[in-house]
Amino acid sequence: MRIIALGGGFAGLAARKLGATVIDEKDYFVLPHRLVDVIRTGDPDIARISYPSDIIKTRVRKVDFRGKKVITDIGEIQYDKLIVSLGYSQNVIPGTLKIETVEEALSLREKINSSKKVAILGGGPLGVELAWVSKEMGKEVYLIEGKDRLLSFMSKEASFYAKSKLEELGVKVMTNTKVSEISGKIIHTTNGKIEADVSISSLGFKGPSIISEMGLTHVNDRMLVDDYLQSVDYDDVYGAGDCATTKGFIPMSAQVAVQAGTRAALNALGKDEKFSYRQFAVIVRIGDEYFGDFLGRFVKGSFAKLAEKIGIYRATRLVI
Template sequence: MIVILGGGYAGLSALSENSNAILVDRKSYFTLTPWLIDFVCGIRNETEVKAKYPKVIKGEVSKIDYKEKRVIVGETEIKFDKLIVSLGHHQNLPRLKGAKEFAHKIETFEDAVNLKSKIETSKNIVIIGGGATGVEIAGNLRGKNVTLVQRRDRLLPTMSTASSERARTLLEENGVKLLLGTEALEVKKNSVVTSNGEIKSEVTVFAGGLKGPSIVEDFGHTNKNHRMIVDKNLRSIDYRDVFGAGDCATFSNEDIPMSAEVAISAGKIAMRNALGEENTFIPRRTATILRVNNFFFGDFGNSYIEGDMAKIMRGLAYVQSLVLPARGVNV
């Protein structure tokens, strides 16, 4: 029996390759995490960012016994022959002083609901982080005083220069105050202290600092920033019958990109290898498309795209997310 821990993009992709596997998750629904920002900003509703799992054992994993090959979920013991760990990512809030107490993250649907409620009743919003998450939140909030604090000298540092420049132009046109080359030093209840002074903030959003889930380290895996280390076949370097896929896993000599697209590909390879194949996983990120208001832009391979083509790419990615849960159903 193959057991999958975590029903995000990698977990459901793995399940779609073998519907006889057992899926374990702490919740009963799949979250379309890349579109939580759309929910927070009022572009999509709850039914558009959540989908019921085709099948799942709901509960928190409290123990993994690798010697006896069993997983303990609440009061239930689940035996496995092979195990796929696909537990996603967490945001590393504690690394910034005051962030754990006063900053809002956007990691789960519950986080998104809480943040949406806070933003609706507030005027002054500060976003820490100028990656894709920070840019999309800042660019899609209407009627607010939005400040974006970015430690680097440019937005979208992992994307093309064209995307970075377009993001800057769009945000400035929408009235977002950009503090580039500025480090957030501390989050307080009603302000953010930066290297360029203190900013008033009713709601502070932490849009960076991704790491693997702490449970990876707790369960005894060799890890890097709480991401379990896997070989080129996505097999754990610690346990031969354990595989890692998605944001919770990475290589020792290079980082696997954290994205839904890469996670879907990893889930497929992890399951195929758990079934006895020996496929090498080569992470490929085809497209990263952002939306600011109704303008779509981003990177497709090594090229910058915008407008209708970018909108189509974004739409296809959303449809793929919606289809994923259905593909795990027994037929």
């Protein structure tokens, strides 16, 4: 049986461990949680790991689901079972910059370096770390969050700690504040206008547009799958990682993507089980401080740093 996985992110590479053949147009695996470090240091290799030689490196144009073949730049590739694991994209407010790729991270570094004021939209882990790095680079920084606290899906202790550490650095944290539009350097919010040279979006995460272009049933460009990660449209197609969700919702997370990629591959092999996931740790960094939630409990210091390092190790093990 030939199982093809579209996309060499966490889910696709987890499926590869169980025999799936991965197709990806890049030459390397991106560590999304390390893109902020690319901005901070200017070193692109911090966030990328070269793929193994068995990855098929080509661009996917479309999928013929009836004929069970993937149409790519190098020709047609037949499959018996298909795992769609194409990651995420960002739907940003016009006038803001995003950070999905290493190239975008390097470009953002240049733009931040040449600015005086930086605004970051979204107070999740990425937004918090972007605020810290921008402040470390000597900028006046605004962190704008629409909800009543930063890191809203994490513990209240993590939210409070993030806010207090950023404010100690001089970051202007604005919660309960929504952005209506950006006109040049002026950001229009529900709490007045802000001027910034660079506006960065750390929110608006969704599936890639190719999901809807393929004609798959989707929610916010995330293909809809059942409890077994099987496509609601085709019995021989599965979805895993950030590009897929059930009606009950699957969070967009590297840890969950690895679990989903593994389960999708096993189910494609006939070992049918419902998908269930566990979010072990969400760790955030501000300067030398590591903190976050481990199994739902707030942690900081050396234990949090260890949890973060274990996460990186597991991600690296997927590609070597």
